[in-house]
Amino acid sequence: MAIETNNLVLYKSERLTDTSDGGGKYNGQVIVDGQSNNLFDDIAEMDRTMGDVSMRKIFPAVTTNDTDKLMGATVFISENPVDPNVSALIFSTKSWTDERQAAQNRVENYLAKGGQIAGTPLDTHWQGMKSVQVAMFPTEVESAVGDTIVLISDEGKPLEREQYIRITKVETRTAIMIVDGKQVEYKIATYTINDPLSVDFVGLSAKQWYNGDKSVSIIRDTIVADTGNYYGSVGLKTEAKVGEYTVNAKDIFSQIIPSAQTETPIIDVNAAGESVVLVAGNDAAITVSIPTTVSTSQNLYLGSGVMPSSLSFLLFGQAVTDQGGLLKTSSGTQVGTVNYQKGLIQWTGAATTGATTLNITFKPAAAPNQYYQSYAVPVTQNNQSTNWTGVLVPTPAPGSLSISYMSQGKFYELKDDGSGQLKGSSASFGSGRINYETGSWLLTTGALPDVDTPILLLWGTPIVTFIRSNLGVEKAAFKFDLSQLGIAPGVTVTWLLEGEPKTAISNAQGKFTGDATGDINYALGTGKIIPNKLPQKNTQFTVTYSYGTALTQTKSAVAPDVSQKLSFIIGTGAAIQPNSVELRIPVSDLLGLNSGVASLTDVPINGTTGNLINNAGDIQGTITYATGAVEVTPNLIQKQFKQIYMSAAVYGSA
Numbered sequence: 133m134a135i136e137t138n139n140l141v142l143y144k145s146e147r148l149t150d151t152s153d154g155g156g157k158y159n160g161q162v163i164v165d166g167q168s169n170n171l172f173d174d175i176a177e178m179d180r181t182m183g184d185v186s187m188r189k190i191f192p193a194v195t196t197n198d199t200d201k202l203m204g205a206t207v208f209i210s211e212n213p214v215d216p217n218v219s220a221l222i223f224s225t226k227s228w229t230d231e232r233q234a235a236q237n238r239v240e241n242y243l244a245k246g247g248q249i250a251g252t253p254l255d256t257h258w259q260g261m262k263s264v265q266v267a268m269f270p271t272e273v274e275s276a277v278g279d280t281i282v283l284i285s286d287e288g289k290p291l292e293r294e295q296y297i298r299i300t301k302v303e304t305r306t307a308i309m310i311v312d313g314k315q316v317e318y319k320i321a322t323y324t325i326n327d328p329l330s331v332d333f334v335g336l337s338a339k340q341w342y343n344g345d346k347s348v349s350i351i352r353d354t355i356v357a358d359t360g361n362y363y364g365s366v367g368l369k370t371e372a373k374v375g376e377y378t379v380n381a382k383d384i385f386s387q388i389i390p391s392a393q394t395e396t397p398i399i400d401v402n403a404a405g406e407s408v409v410l411v412a413g414n415d416a417a418i419t420v421s422i423p424t425t426v427s428t429s430q431n432l433y434l435g436s437g438v439m440p441s442s443l444s445f446l447l448f449g450q451a452v453t454d455q456g457g458l459l460k461t462s463s464g465t466q467v468g469t470v471n472y473q474k475g476l477i478q479w480t481g482a483a484t485t486g487a488t489t490l491n492i493t494f495k496p497a498a499a500p501n502q503y504y505q506s507y508a509v510p511v512t513q514n515n516q517s518t519n520w521t522g523v524l525v526p527t528p529a530p531g532s533l534s535i536s537y538m539s540q541g542k543f544y545e546l547k548d549d550g551s552g553q554l555k556g557s558s559a560s561f562g563s564g565r566i567n568y569e570t571g572s573w574l575l576t577t578g579a580l581p582d583v584d585t586p587i588l589l590l591w592g593t594p595i596v597t598f599i600r601s602n603l604g605v606e607k608a609a610f611k612f613d614l615s616q617l618g619i620a621p622g623v624t625v626t627w628l629l630e631g632e633p634k635t636a637i638s639n640a641q642g643k644f645t646g647d648a649t650g651d652i653n654y655a656l657g658t659g660k661i662i663p664n665k666l667p668q669k670n671t672q673f674t675v676t677y678s679y680g681t682a683l684t685q686t687k688s689a690v691a692p693d694v695s696q697k698l699s700f701i702i703g704t705g706a707a708i709q710p711n712s713v714e715l716r717i718p719v720s721d722l723l724g725l726n727s728g729v730a731s732l733t734d735v736p737i738n739g740t741t742g743n744l745i746n747n748a749g750d751i752q753g754t755i756t757y758a759t760g761a762v763e764v765t766p767n768l769i770q771k772q773f774k775q776i777y778m779s780a781a782v783y784g785s786a
Contacts, residue, residue: 139196145189147231154232155189163190175218185389187235209365219387221362238360239388243296245282246353247557249275251321253283253335253349264297264323266351267341270306271473271501274321277302281323282352285333293333296354297325309338316342344431344476355558362388385540409529409592410472410550412439413496415602423489426479432490434475437497440530440550443470445492448484456549472531472550473499504532505593508586511537516583518562524571528591533566536588539579546575548591607662609650612675614657618682621709623652625661626674636661641736642711653733654712655682696765698753703760710736710757715744717766730766 142163146156148171164170171188194202209220225235250273251266264283268274275281277299285293301324308315318338333349341347369380413436424432426447443454450461452468459468459477467483470476475497505528509520524533531550536543544561546554554564554575562578573589581587623638625648636648644650644661652659657679683704690700698717702708713734720727734742734755744753744764753764 143191152233243354246355257333280354285349410497413498419493432477439495439497442495456551504590507589511581520575526593527571529594532592537581538585609660611660616679619654620678623677655714730768
């Protein structure tokens, strides 16, 4: 006997209600087709405004007088609700007897625990509280409104407790505490949550958190578990014709649970972003010897930031190195973690416990704040994919790159761990890598990015800093200009220091001796003094000197040799006063189109010889003071700026 449409029926469950015992077993009553509210209740105005989830358990069946089978049976939603705020989906718990509570748990299990996020619970949060305070460093980013996080107490222990909470409001403020007599700033984020805490969650005090103590309670992110299958219907975006292999649907997503949007104003934040970038504080690695007790309850502070992939030491005879923030032995066992920015080592249970002295070798790192570089890759229907690549210019500093993408309306972030790998708080977020030498990057997203959203890249660069550990510190110098030419040797500079008179006198070579060092150019009347002891504020220097008419001389018919070197003798035959010579040599290019004057002054090497330098300090020749013999290869660099106009063709069509 043929199976007709009237043979297809839906049977009721024991209770068609939204109570916890709704659903249950099959009761044999047919749901009458075509009657309003024969399955679901009307939607109340309050539910339409605030949102609601209604579930009904039904049993599809075929009713005939024989045992014929219905081949290829499919249950589907043939017509969607007219209200765009109402969605209808079908799912199965694969149970003939379960009730609404079991179905609700199935729906709510779409979230699973992810990686640990920034922030440590501040002090104790008591049962019944509807807000959570966490402490974090100013550079760390707090969770956002709408995020679901997990509070876990005594993780991995018999008394473990956890609670999933949704954030409805976020407030941040900067707090200050005194550590070893110094003010330390940190950030406190206050999360308002939707449900009260079910148990007590014990955290840390601000000082315990700063010292790196291990908290009883931690905070983890949540990830979509994708454990359930939901079936629905969507309309077509364009008409589908016979013979086509593809159809365009309006949307592939549907809402399961109600959601709301909450606005949170953000002030005093730079649009370009600002964060910490690790840069090397020294050219080479250093080794420090630290007595410590290795234990999961005790951390180790190195006293400086650490450059990624530069840390190594022996732990009870086993070689340990850092790999992307993880401390691993040569056999691959993880014995701890390292916070590169703070230089903080935390041990794991795999590390052998006991007292020891560690000789730790690492390259120190500094963490200056700088504005981030940013780059956005738009996601379109043509390029939508899970694999993305590109090249970053300028190249990022290790550990500074973060890549964010949006999927199903939620942003997912992957960060550079310092070894070139891009990781999220969960492996389901995706993976990637970055080459610090070339700037090339590769991203594999854990879910398909949404169309018309950007893939956002933020990174810092090491080019704004340089290593100064090997640079000498110059003493404070005071420059002066006597506004006279032809200064006689024996210039005297006097000043008062703490009520006592101080004196410095220049010798024949133009060098100051006495209570200060320095030099003076007798030809130009300019010089500087460097007091042996730094003077007090508003100290006045008195300069006593003699000057006369400077001697001038013109040398003509001086021809350069094949290497463009000039050789000639200046003076009257007597010895020339060191630090008193100024040469002005006309120069031109090979074509004679550009010309100028190279000005050189002498700087004594010793009592008999001096170098001839330009105003940039470049040595271009020498002078012998006893004879006045000069050897010089003059060189002059001039810069000219010109406007160049180029023709361009523009093509267009109407």
